[in-house]
Amino acid sequence: MSMPVTNPLRIGLRQERVVPPQCLVIFGASGDLTHRKLVPALFELFKQRRLPSEFAVLGCARRPWTDEIFKEKMEKALSSQIKESPKEWELFSQNLFYEPVDLQQPEHLVKLGERLEIIDKLRATHGHRTFYLSVSPKFYGSGCRALAAAGLLKDPKRSRVVIEKPFGRDFNSAQSLNSLVQGCAQESQIFRIDHYLGKETVQNILVLRFANTIFEPIWNRNYISSVQITSSETVGVEDRAGYYESSGALRDMVQNHLTQMLALTAMEPPGHFDPEAIRNEKAKVLQAVKLANEEKPWECCVRGQYSKGGSDEDPLLGYRDEPGVNPNSTTETYVAMKLFIDNWRWQGVPFYVRTGKRLAKRLSEVVLTFREAPVHLFDAAGGCPTSNQLILRIQPNEGAEFSFDVKSPGSGMRSRPVNMEFSYDESFGEPSDEGYVRLLADAMLGDPTLFTRSDEVEAAWRLYTPLLEKIEDSPWELPIFPYESRTWGPTESDLLIGKDQLLWRRP
Amino acid sequence: MSPQLTLQTPLQLPPAEIPTYLEQLWSHDERGDKGANTFCLIVWQPAWIEQKLVKNGKISGPILGNQRNDLIEAAREIILKGDLPNSTSPLDFRVQSSIQVEELIENIEDLRGQHIDTSISNLQPRRLITIAPTIDKENNLETLVAAYCPLPEESGGKTACGDVIVLRGNKAAINDGLEIVENLVPEELPSWLWWNGRIDEAPEFLNALSLPNRRLIIDTSLGEPIICLNLLLQRIQSGQAVNDLNWLRLRGWRETLAMVFDPLQRRNALDNLQKIDIDIEGSQTVQGLLLAAWIADRLNWKLESRISSKKDQLKVNFLRPDKILVQVGITSLPIGKPSINPGQIVGLRLIAKANNKQKSDICVILASESGECMRLEAGGMARMELIEQVVPIQKNSLENDVARLLSSSRGNTSPLLESATPIAKEMLDLVNQAK
Numbered sequence: 001m002s003m004p005v006t007n008p009l010r011i012g013l014r015q016e017r018v019v020p021p022q023c024l025v026i027f028g029a030s031g032d033l034t035h036r037k038l039v040p041a042l043f044e045l046f047k048q049r050r051l052p053s054e055f056a057v058l059g060c061a062r063r064p065w066t067d068e069i070f071k072e073k074m075e076k077a078l079s080s081q082i083k084e085s086p087k088e089w090e091l092f093s094q095n096l097f098y099e100p101v102d103l104q105q106p107e108h109l110v111k112l113g114e115r116l117e118i119i120d121k122l123r124a125t126h127g128h129r130t131f132y133l134s135v136s137p138k139f140y141g142s143g144c145r146a147l148a149a150a151g152l153l154k155d156p157k158r159s160r161v162v163i164e165k166p167f168g169r170d171f172n173s174a175q176s177l178n179s180l181v182q183g184c185a186q187e188s189q190i191f192r193i194d195h196y197l198g199k200e201t202v203q204n205i206l207v208l209r210f211a212n213t214i215f216e217p218i219w220n221r222n223y224i225s226s227v228q229i230t231s232s233e234t235v236g237v238e239d240r241a242g243y244y245e246s247s248g249a250l251r252d253m254v255q256n257h258l259t260q261m262l263a264l265t266a267m268e269p270p271g272h273f274d275p276e277a278i279r280n281e282k283a284k285v286l287q288a289v290k291l292a293n294e295e296k297p298w299e300c301c302v303r304g305q306y307s308k309g310g311s312d313e314d315p316l317l318g319y320r321d322e323p324g325v326n327p328n329s330t331t332e333t334y335v336a337m338k339l340f341i342d343n344w345r346w347q348g349v350p351f352y353v354r355t356g357k358r359l360a361k362r363l364s365e366v367v368l369t370f371r372e373a374p375v376h377l378f379d380a381a382g383g384c385p386t387s388n389q390l391i392l393r394i395q396p397n398e399g400a401e402f403s404f405d406v407k408s409p410g411s412g413m414r415s416r417p418v419n420m421e422f423s424y425d426e427s428f429g430e431p432s433d434e435g436y437v438r439l440l441a442d443a444m445l446g447d448p449t450l451f452t453r454s455d456e457v458e459a460a461w462r463l464y465t466p467l468l469e470k471i472e473d474s475p476w477e478l479p480i481f482p483y484e485s486r487t488w489g490p491t492e493s494d495l496l497i498g499k500d501q502l503l504w505r506r507p
Numbered sequence: 508m509s510p511q512l513t514l515q516t517p518l519q520l521p522p523a524e525i526p527t528y529l530e531q532l533w534s535h536d537e538r539g540d541k542g543a544n545t546f547c548l549i550v551w552q553p554a555w556i557e558q559k560l561v562k563n564g565k566i567s568g569p570i571l572g573n574q575r576n577d578l579i580e581a582a583r584e585i586i587l588k589g590d591l592p593n594s595t596s597p598l599d600f601r602v603q604s605s606i607q608v609e610e611l612i613e614n615i616e617d618l619r620g621q622h623i624d625t626s627i628s629n630l631q632p633r634r635l636i637t638i639a640p641t642i643d644k645e646n647n648l649e650t651l652v653a654a655y656c657p658l659p660e661e662s663g664g665k666t667a668c669g670d671v672i673v674l675r676g677n678k679a680a681i682n683d684g685l686e687i688v689e690n691l692v693p694e695e696l697p698s699w700l701w702w703n704g705r706i707d708e709a710p711e712f713l714n715a716l717s718l719p720n721r722r723l724i725i726d727t728s729l730g731e732p733i734i735c736l737n738l739l740l741q742r743i744q745s746g747q748a749v750n751d752l753n754w755l756r757l758r759g760w761r762e763t764l765a766m767v768f769d770p771l772q773r774r775n776a777l778d779n780l781q782k783i784d785i786d787i788e789g790s791q792t793v794q795g796l797l798l799a800a801w802i803a804d805r806l807n808w809k810l811e812s813r814i815s816s817k818k819d820q821l822k823v824n825f826l827r828p829d830k831i832l833v834q835v836g837i838t839s840l841p842i843g844k845p846s847i848n849p850g851q852i853v854g855l856r857l858i859a860k861a862n863n864k865q866k867s868d869i870c871v872i873l874a875s876e877s878g879e880c881m882r883l884e885a886g887g888m889a890r891m892e893l894i895e896q897v898v899p900i901q902k903n904s905l906e907n908d909v910a911r912l913l914s915s916s917r918g919n920t921s922p923l924l925e926s927a928t929p930i931a932k933e934m935l936d937l938v939n940q941a942k
Contacts, residue, residue: 007765007768007769007774007777008777008805008806009761009764009765009768009777009802009805009806010765010768010769011805012921012922012923013758013761013762013765013923017914017915018915018919021697049919049922052919053919126544126695126696157544158544426770426771427769427770428769429765429768429769429774
């Protein structure tokens with residue numbers, strides 16, 4: 001008999017919270033995100049019985065689809081999942097509805113309101129609605145305004161808006177968008193999504209830090225010498241050239257995902273596990289982050305762009321040769337930078353963050369490097385003593401590892417590093433949910449813990465906006481360094497960290 | 508956290524006037540607040556043992572309807588002094604019958620339904636309707652009504668107010684009062700019935716109150732096992748959302764057992780299980796049956812045959828997917844100081860035989876924190892790989908467990924309970940055939 005991948009006794013044991021009666025309204029329902037992430041996540045929630053019987057999904061987009069067409073499209077997109085559970089799909093798809101809506105047309109919103117009333121009666125959803133704006137970022141503000149004008153956000157207890165990234169393009173635009181959105185709904189109704197926060201391992205940073213007594217006493221400048229936060233992808237820009245050209249790695253990854261990981265790693269312990277207490281601490285630490293050299297940002301930031309690479313059999317295009325990309329583009333596909341946090345805990349500890357496309361490996365991780373022993377009593381087998389490292393692996397092979405020195409076997413007293421590992425796959429009898437499953441459920445439950453608050457978003461943009469302005473106003477000061485596809489980025493990035501006698505971790 | 512009383516002394520009104528009074532109560536709110544937009548909870552709250560103990564002067568009043576410490580202690584004393592076996596749970600119905608009704612204290616204050624545990628009031632129920640039957644034959648129907656506002660938690664949560672209604676009286680009076688209950692349940696909100704008594708004590712009231720669209724909370728440790736499982740199965744099959752507190756209390760056992768087999772290297776042993784022994788307190792077998800049924804369902808075993816059926820032990824055979832028999836036994840143990848709830852599991856032993864993938868036999872023993880199941884460690888295991896775990900006793904109050912259900916399982920029966928119940932019922936039927 002083959003060994004089961006999932007522990008059969010583990011299935012269904014999680015005490016998950018069940019979503020209250022709800023109608024989820026997805027704007028941009030004909031788009032990619034809806035069939036790739038949102039509806040699969042909802043179907044997963046349905047299979048886990050975390051959706052109540054009083055539930056409906058109303059897809060909205062400009063295309064003149066009907067309920068049946070929407071169901072067919074979703075069925076086609078989810079065919080592989082449906083194959084495994086056809087009966088469940090049959091039941092779930094009864095909850096799918098569609099309404100053609102152009103958010104810029106007030107009469108469409110009136111029709112939408114009427115349709116929602118009908119769904120409320122049909123599905124007993126009691127007027128509880130979550131509006132998910134999976135539309136182009138330029139419509140976030142006007143979308144919220146249209147919903148508010150139609151009276152669809154007036155009940156703060158029953159209506160919420162979920163807004164996808166990017167929330168703004170810089171500090172000013174984020175601030176304007178915040179004030180516009182907050183003019184339409186209360187902050188408690190606004191859920192700014194960052195799908196990285198839905199990852200089990202990102203949430204585990206909090207548990208690891210605050211559920212164990214061994215880490216927190218050494219989680220500070222006295223014991224930690226540096227922190228590296230990496231998120232690397234092996235893929236290129238693929239079919240997102242249009243968006244990516246106007247965004248770049250800094251806006252696409254650093255301002256949101258990497259900064260959120262930094263906030264969770266560096267924040268102070270909250271008084272209790274409460275959404276506002278956690279978000280207060282995150283906002284506080286973000287307000288204390290600064291570029292390592294604000295006067296000369298080129299000293300602490302390196303931008304890169306992938307050039308061609310691969311092999312003769314499998315050649316890879318350079319960024320500027322990708323379809324839809326300007327052949328003279330100066331958009332960065334790689335960025336590495338050094339940051340400091342101006343507070344008692346982290347004063348003087350460099351935080352290095354890097355992200356890039358077409359790098360050597362796909363991974364996300366946080367690496368905490370501890371200070372060296374004050375006196376080296378033993379010869380190191382590798383020539384020089386190594387620092388202890390705690391590595392929190394966000395993806396793939398989710399887990400953590402800790403490296404420390406032990407005596408190398410033999411008659412001498414030589415030390416060498418070994419690793420102590422924890423892997424989610426091996427330690428738990430069931431796979432983790434995809435990030436959107438957790439976040440969609442939380443949004444419908446009204447739990448904002450894993451969503452970013454307005455002050456967090458603004459603090460993150462405030463940090464990077466001077467850099468973005470410099471790139472725009474005097475790009476020669478922050479030039480683009482090319483790097484070969486499927487390598488670890490430009491040499492200049494190694495020099496950035498090398499100035500501090502450190503190396504990037506290359507797992 | 509201490510329980511909360513309603514903000515005002517409840518008004519005693521004729522039943523017919525209650526709907527109008529409630530309408531006025533909310534229409535006078537200056538903020539236009541129509542009360543919490545949450546749920547309505549109907550509670551069947553007989554508190555028979557408490558009523559008798561208070562009226563007998565064994566414990567002091569008022570009657571509150573919760574599992575207070577002095578009540579449990581007094582019940583234990585009655586068990587020790589009376590003819591009941593020591594392993595009788597303090598909530599067992601036999602305790603109630605053995606309380607001697609001598610001189611009754613009159614005019615005891617009855618605060619059932621007005622005394623809201625914080626774990627429940629934190630959920631801000633829109634309406635709490637308590638049905639409080641009395642042991643006095645003379646009591647006519649009394650209906651009380653009051654508004655309440657939960658105090659905000661330390662973290663500064665927002666409050667939304669609700670109201671409480673109490674229907675009190677003897678059996679006939681309650682029967683008359685049931686008519687108004689349905690008019691008092693807000694149509695637009697989900698409603699729950701918490702049957703906080705023996706499942707078999709008033710079937711006519713249970714049927715009348717647990718309408719198909721109402722979410723039901725029961726406790727299958729209270730009542731004849733066959734009646735409890737029949738009701739559970741029947742309600743699940745009818746599509747009603749059923750939550751069983753007895754099943755909820757099993758979660759520590761399910762979680763600990765799953766944890767034992769989480770490491771990949773042990774996973775194979777699940778395919779090779781050959782013997783399971785479950786020890787329970789006293790003779791109420793439902794929790795033991797549900798645990799065995801859950802394991803059987805998860806591992807795709809089919810019930811095969813009865814091995815034996817004695818007063819204190821039942822044994823059956825299951826058939827594994829590879830056609831090998833697994834022996835499952837449930838043994839009632841005479842425990843000195845049993846838990847509050849009847850029939851709770853105190854020990855579980857699983858034995859998996861070695862095969863080509865698994866080098867030695869494995870014996871898994873899970874013991875309740877109460878430490879009553881050393882029996883399972885006796886003999887023959889020297890050559891086995893022994894895995895022992897202690898299952899922590901759930902220290903949650905009854906109200907905490909109910910609050911957990913109210914906040915987490917909206918409208919759903921646990922799929923695991925749904926699958927385990929028919930198997931548990933089938934096991935009991937098979938055993939009962941021999942009697």
